[in-house]
Amino acid sequence: MQLVVGVADMKIGNQAEQVIITHALGSCIGVAIYDPHVRVGGLLHYMLPESSLDEEKSRENPFMFADTGIPRLFKECYRLGALKQRMLVKVAGGSQVLGGPEHFNIGRRNYAALRKIFLKNNVLIGKEDVGGTKARTMYLEIATGKVWVKIIGQTQTIIEL
Amino acid sequence: MSLVPQVLRSLKNLPPFPMVAQRTLVLLNKPEVSIQELVEVVKFDPAITANILRISNSAYFGLRREIHSLHQALLLLGTQELLKIIIASGATRLFSAPTPGYFTERQGLWRHSVSCALMVDVLSRELSLPDQATGFTAGLMHDIGKIVLSLFVEQKFHEIMEVVEQQGVSFQAAEKIILGVDHAEMGGEMARMWDFPDRLRLAITYHHLDKPEAYTDDLILLVYLADILCLMFGQDLGSDGLAYTGYPEVLRHFHLRERNLQKVLLQFGSAWDEAQILFGLMGQQDGVQRANRG
Numbered sequence: 001m002q003l004v005v006g007v008a009d010m011k012i013g014n015q016a017e018q019v020i021i022t023h024a025l026g027s028c029i030g031v032a033i034y035d036p037h038v039r040v041g042g043l044l045h046y047m048l049p050e051s052s053l054d055e056e057k058s059r060e061n062p063f064m065f066a067d068t069g070i071p072r073l074f075k076e077c078y079r080l081g082a083l084k085q086r087m088l089v090k091v092a093g094g095s096q097v098l099g100g101p102e103h104f105n106i107g108r109r110n111y112a113a114l115r116k117i118f119l120k121n122n123v124l125i126g127k128e129d130v131g132g133t134k135a136r137t138m139y140l141e142i143a144t145g146k147v148w149v150k151i152i153g154q155t156q157t158i159i160e161l
Numbered sequence: 162m163s164l165v166p167q168v169l170r171s172l173k174n175l176p177p178f179p180m181v182a183q184r185t186l187v188l189l190n191k192p193e194v195s196i197q198e199l200v201e202v203v204k205f206d207p208a209i210t211a212n213i214l215r216i217s218n219s220a221y222f223g224l225r226r227e228i229h230s231l232h233q234a235l236l237l238l239g240t241q242e243l244l245k246i247i248i249a250s251g252a253t254r255l256f257s258a259p260t261p262g263y264f265t266e267r268q269g270l271w272r273h274s275v276s277c278a279l280m281v282d283v284l285s286r287e288l289s290l291p292d293q294a295t296g297f298t299a300g301l302m303h304d305i306g307k308i309v310l311s312l313f314v315e316q317k318f319h320e321i322m323e324v325v326e327q328q329g330v331s332f333q334a335a336e337k338i339i340l341g342v343d344h345a346e347m348g349g350e351m352a353r354m355w356d357f358p359d360r361l362r363l364a365i366t367y368h369h370l371d372k373p374e375a376y377t378d379d380l381i382l383l384v385y386l387a388d389i390l391c392l393m394f395g396q397d398l399g400s401d402g403l404a405y406t407g408y409p410e411v412l413r414h415f416h417l418r419e420r421n422l423q424k425v426l427l428q429f430g431s432a433w434d435e436a437q438i439l440f441g442l443m444g445q446q447d448g449v450q451r452a453n454r455g
Binding site: 007008023024025026027028047048049053054057064093095096097098099100102103104105106107109133134135152153154155156 | 261262265315318319322325329330331389392393394395396397398399400402403404405406407408409412419420422423424426427430433
């Protein structure tokens with residue numbers, strides 16, 4: 001069964017038949033976490049780095065921002081029995097348009113925000129596919145914890161993270 | 162080998178621009194449009210009239226009461242909003258063919274075009290520019306060149322991508338190198354053949370800001386920026402991904418900082434949700450065509 005994660009959205013699962021998927025990441029970032037011991041996983045698709053931009057919106061929907069969405073993703077998985085120290089973390093997205101790095105850099109900032117949160121909380125990123133100009137779709141298979149990234153394009157390249 | 166002769170030959174088979182949308186485009190040039198003029202344009206097209214009612218009642222156009230008649234819609238929405246709705250419902254047929262050179266999803270180009278139109282609206286609001294139907298329309302039409310060029314891009318996709326990756330140029334620049342013509346130029350040609358108003362035609366031709374002429378009109382800069390922001394937002398991205406150039410001078414011109422861009426993306430998220438009915442217009446394409454033939 002496919003669970004689709006929209007923009008500024010999150011889904012978690014612990015049923016073997018579930019595949020969680022998020023379409024077309026541009027500058028947004030997809031974070032997949034998975035505890036192989038209890039086979040619990042979740043996928044977050046956030047848009048922007050910091051909730052200070054609009055506190056009210058972040059209360060309505062914490063999944064818009066890295067700093068409100070990432071903690072929620074972990075907490076929801078803990079509720080299904082996952083433990084932080086067992087968690088495998090994979091990240092994709094954060095693309096940028098061409099040109100200098102100092103402008104239009106929401107993708108880079110999204111990635112920086114995630115790194116900061118993970119450093120503070122001693123979370124290691126296992127695998128990642130971030131940056132560049134690619135559009136990506138991301139999948140998390142609950143039965144195995146495998147994560148795939150599909151590069152949107154004619155050949156539909158799929159890589160396992 | 163240049164494909165230009167072949168590409169130009171394919172333009173000979175260009176279907177006519179949908180009539181209702183065509184007549185509405187002409188109205189974009191007029192400083193004042195009367196309700197009567199709008200009624201005249203749409204009244205013989207029952208499918209479009211039905212669409213106007215459905216769209217008028219969507220959250221995006223945000224009326225507090227339900228609209229039951231065309232006349233009521235005209236009175237309550239105002240002419241600029243109505244022009245947008247009529248052009249969007251009239252233009253769907255144009256986007257009905259798949260564009261596999263750019264999008265694996267059949268309706269990809271339509272979805273990206275609607276997104277860009279909505280983004281122009283959101284940006285205009287952020288910049289306190291008058292919310293005009295011209296901007297929305299330019300956003301909707303900016304990529305029409307892809308309708309025709311798709312076939313050729315599909316054949317040469319790998320060569321184009323190689324140029325993008327090895328030379329670090331935009332997808333549009335790579336189209337020009339490999340095909341001899343790019344989707345913006347192509348769109349400009351189509352706009353000429355279809356007699357689009359000049360401002361609209363130029364916005365289509367220069368929407369990637371690859372020529373100095375692009376800087377002559379804020380409308381062009383607005384469409385450019387909206388397009389780039391849609392790519393960043395990410396939904397409905399095509400095979401060309403985000404391989405387009407970000408020009409910081411456009412941000413400076415509009416006094417936009419990164420925080421403003423983040424806010425625009427946030428507002429766009431809501432607009433995108435509220436305007437889903439526009440994305441869905443393509444779904445009832447067959448119904449529209451039947452109604453028009455009948």
